[in-house]
Amino acid sequence: MALEVIRAFSREHVRWLESLEEYALRKVKDARVRRRKEDPAARKLHDAVIRALCDADCWMLCDCLPDGLEQPVIVPGRGRRSMRLGNLPDASVPHAGNCVFRLQHLQGASRFFFNPLSHERDVEASAERDLEHKPWSGPGRSVPVVAYMLKCFIREARLHTLAGVERFPSPEDWLAELRRAAVAFPVAPGVPASEVLCTAPASWHSGEFRERLDERARHWPKDPPPCGYLCWVAHDVEGHDINGRTGGAGHVRVTSPVVSREIHTNRVEGPYLFLGALAQSADMHGWECRMAYAEPIAAPELPIPVDSDYERQALLSLARLVEDLRRGKELQEALGGVVRVELERPLFPIRVRDGRCHPDVLLTVSHPDGSFDGSDKVRYVIEVMGMGNAEYEKKKEETHRLMKRIGRVIRLEGRQFGSAHNGLERQRDRIARQISKDLLWRWT
Numbered sequence: 001m002a003l004e005v006i007r008a009f010s011r012e013h014v015r016w017l018e019s020l021e022e023y024a025l026r027k028v029k030d031a032r033v034r035r036r037k038e039d040p041a042a043r044k045l046h047d048a049v050i051r052a053l054c055d056a057d058c059w060m061l062c063d064c065l066p067d068g069l070e071q072p073v074i075v076p077g078r079g080r081r082s083m084r085l086g087n088l089p090d091a092s093v094p095h096a097g098n099c100v101f102r103l104q105h106l107q108g109a110s111r112f113f114f115n116p117l118s119h120e121r122d123v124e125a126s127a128e129r130d131l132e133h134k135p136w137s138g139p140g141r142s143v144p145v146v147a148y149m150l151k152c153f154i155r156e157a158r159l160h161t162l163a164g165v166e167r168f169p170s171p172e173d174w175l176a177e178l179r180r181a182a183v184a185f186p187v188a189p190g191v192p193a194s195e196v197l198c199t200a201p202a203s204w205h206s207g208e209f210r211e212r213l214d215e216r217a218r219h220w221p222k223d224p225p226p227c228g229y230l231c232w233v234a235h236d237v238e239g240h241d242i243n244g245r246t247g248g249a250g251h252v253r254v255t256s257p258v259v260s261r262e263i264h265t266n267r268v269e270g271p272y273l274f275l276g277a278l279a280q281s282a283d284m285h286g287w288e289c290r291m292a293y294a295e296p297i298a299a300p301e302l303p304i305p306v307d308s309d310y311e312r313q314a315l316l317s318l319a320r321l322v323e324d325l326r327r328g329k330e331l332q333e334a335l336g337g338v339v340r341v342e343l344e345r346p347l348f349p350i351r352v353r354d355g356r357c358h359p360d361v362l363l364t365v366s367h368p369d370g371s372f373d374g375s376d377k378v379r380y381v382i383e384v385m386g387m388g389n390a391e392y393e394k395k396k397e398e399t400h401r402l403m404k405r406i407g408r409v410i411r412l413e414g415r416q417f418g419s420a421h422n423g424l425e426r427q428r429d430r431i432a433r434q435i436s437k438d439l440l441w442r443w444t
């Protein structure tokens, strides 16, 4: 048995801890429990492992209970002074009596809830900067937390992959999927985010959803505070308003300015998918949207997040690239079947040797006789290039060096998307040929 690394909240298997990593974690914990002197080498590895787990949003399952039983969850954390491990607050499964990880519950339970109103990450980060500072004191102060939560919902619903979004004929369908995904994220003990998430503007405007929130708030656990979420397509975002100019799309007035993605102070154009955080108003007689984040998406029918208008054009067009690769006669005949193609827009940076990078698009092609162990997969990184100045190129060169560890890097030249000789369609067709050739070379 060994410690298993799992994804936070959804508890998906990620990997098993290496024995040396596990040794370091146990050694440091043991020294702490027995109040003995720490081994500096073990401490160094211990901190590196926990830092990586934090960065990747991962937890661990202990292995102290007999096989076949549900195992307790160990949570990595960044303390003020050092990296540490603790246990989920109010965890349902306790460790075995002799387990070295059984002691210490992490303080600040709010960090383990998807509750934007009390997120320890922010509290802790701002506390380090300024002890007097409360996360709520500035307009839009905690918005990055909402952005992070929206991305987690999107990832859990797999809306960032083409294979995922292709299943949905309309925004109502993929919003329903997002609601189902929100079950994995508790906003308070025993309250999944799905219970306080509204994806239907009509229900918000009629007051029906507010009543439901009121009802839920009456039986709310002690901590963290009652909260709610609004989430649907935003066609326009301006100041404090969402859909202020698009009648019938679900207008929301936010008490702080809506935050969205900007490139050199220019807001990326809509459509967006927004997530608004609801809190009880000061007089406790209503609910108000305290902060909101609007994530630009490719289209209402294709809710894959995009960072720029070039990326939006590229993603809308790459759906066709996936089709072309699947249907390609030459590939089918040579490989004796249809390849599986998955297009994914990574939502968080990917850790590779020597650093971290954030590719625009990952394209994974699997051999028709898939062995499912990964050896039959080829991965490509598609980068949508924007500006053309030397500084930008130099910075990109550096990140592309890291991306090559993930797969072959293919560039799309955004500034030429509209040109006659090298327009987007031509570039896409060229990529399709390039990838087919590469696959034939690898697999035949």
Ligand SMILES: [Zn+2]
Binding pocket: 062, 063, 064, 065, 072, 095, 096, 099, 100, 101, 102
């Ligand atoms: Zn244990």
